[in-house]
Amino acid sequence: MSSALIAAQVLVALAMACALYRLLRGPRAQDRVLALDTLYVNAMLLTLIFGIRYATTLYFEAALVIGMLGFVSTAALAKFLLRGEVIE
Amino acid sequence: MTAQLPAWAAFVVALLVVAGALLAFIGSLGLLQMKTFYERVHPPTMGTTLGTGLVLIGSMIFFTVLEARPVLHEILIGAFMTLNTPVTYMLLVRAALHRDRAEGSDPLEKPTQSPPGR
Numbered sequence: 001m002s003s004a005l006i007a008a009q010v011l012v013a014l015a016m017a018c019a020l021y022r023l024l025r026g027p028r029a030q031d032r033v034l035a036l037d038t039l040y041v042n043a044m045l046l047t048l049i050f051g052i053r054y055a056t057t058l059y060f061e062a063a064l065v066i067g068m069l070g071f072v073s074t075a076a077l078a079k080f081l082l083r084g085e086v087i088e
Numbered sequence: 089m090t091a092q093l094p095a096w097a098a099f100v101v102a103l104l105v106v107a108g109a110l111l112a113f114i115g116s117l118g119l120l121q122m123k124t125f126y127e128r129v130h131p132p133t134m135g136t137t138l139g140t141g142l143v144l145i146g147s148m149i150f151f152t153v154l155e156a157r158p159v160l161h162e163i164l165i166g167a168f169m170t171l172n173t174p175v176t177y178m179l180l181v182r183a184a185l186h187r188d189r190a191e192g193s194d195p196l197e198k199p200t201q202s203p204p205g206r
Contacts, residue, residue, distance in 0.1 A: 001093070004102035008109035008143075015109075015116035015135065022119050022128075030125055030184040037176060038119055038132040041140065044165070045112055048143050049105060052150050057159070060147075064165055071172040078176065081183035 005053045009046060016042045033077045040070030097153040104146030111139035125184055126195060129177055136173045141166060 016039055023035035044066045051059030093101070111134050118131025144162040151159035188195055 001098040001102045004106050008105045011106070011109040011113040015113040018113075018116035018120040019132075028125065028184075028187075030180060030187065031128060033180055034125070034128060034132065035119065037180075038116055038135065041132070041136045041169075042112055042116065045109065045135070045140060045143050048147055048162075048165075049109070052101065052105060052147055055150075055154060057151060057161075060161060060165075064168070067165055067168055067172075071168070071176060074176040075179055078179035078183045082179070082186055 002053070005049060009049050009053075012042050012046045012049065016046070029081055033074060033081065036077070037070060037074040040066060040074070044070070093150070093153055097149060101146045101150045104142045104149070108139045108142030108146065111135055111142065115139065124195075126181070129181055133173060133177070136169055140169050 019035045019038040019042060023032050023039060026032040026035055044063045047059050047063040047066060051057065051063070113135075115131045115133070115135035118134070119128055122128040122131065144166050148160060148162045185195070
């Protein structure tokens with residue numbers, strides 16, 4: 001099980017690398033925002049797998065916070081792309 | 089390092105977590121491979137819905153078996169992701185559509201059969 005969890009972490013890290021490449025290269029702003037959202041979700045998964053690996057529920061709160069911040073930041077960035085300002 | 093579980097629980101948790109991670113990886117690979125933005129929106133949802141769901145179910149089974157009591161707080165993240173992913177992606181695609189239209193290239197416009205009301 002330990003090796004399976006490490007394999008899962010490597011997979012999620014590769015996914016984060018893909019999203020990071022798209023974030024750096026993405027031709028337009030909306031591609032970058034989408035890549036940032038994917039990066040957030042993958043980071044949340046990585047944190048959850050850390051929690052399973054070290055058998056502690058402490059990582060759960062971190063994953064919850066990462067998910068919430070990812071939602072807020074993606075929504076704010078989409079609003080910015082739509083209107084040019086976040087709070088109007 | 090890893091806590092001791094019964095063999096069946098370890099097997100199930102490992103299977104679920106690896107499947108979820110694989111889905112997230114395939115989703116991000118699709119994000120890297122697709123050509124246009126509107127195609128690129130689709131693949132990451134694999135990771136955000138089914139990938140997250142599988143990892144969360146694996147985590148729930150792990151902590152339930154480990155602590156010998158129902159540990160269900162991962163449902164919070166599950167409900168949160170289920171509610172928020174469509175909202176954010178709809179906002180994002182609407183913003184992208186707005187930007188494309190502002191630049192004069194409407195991806196929804198078809199030259200032969202454009203309905204008059206739009």
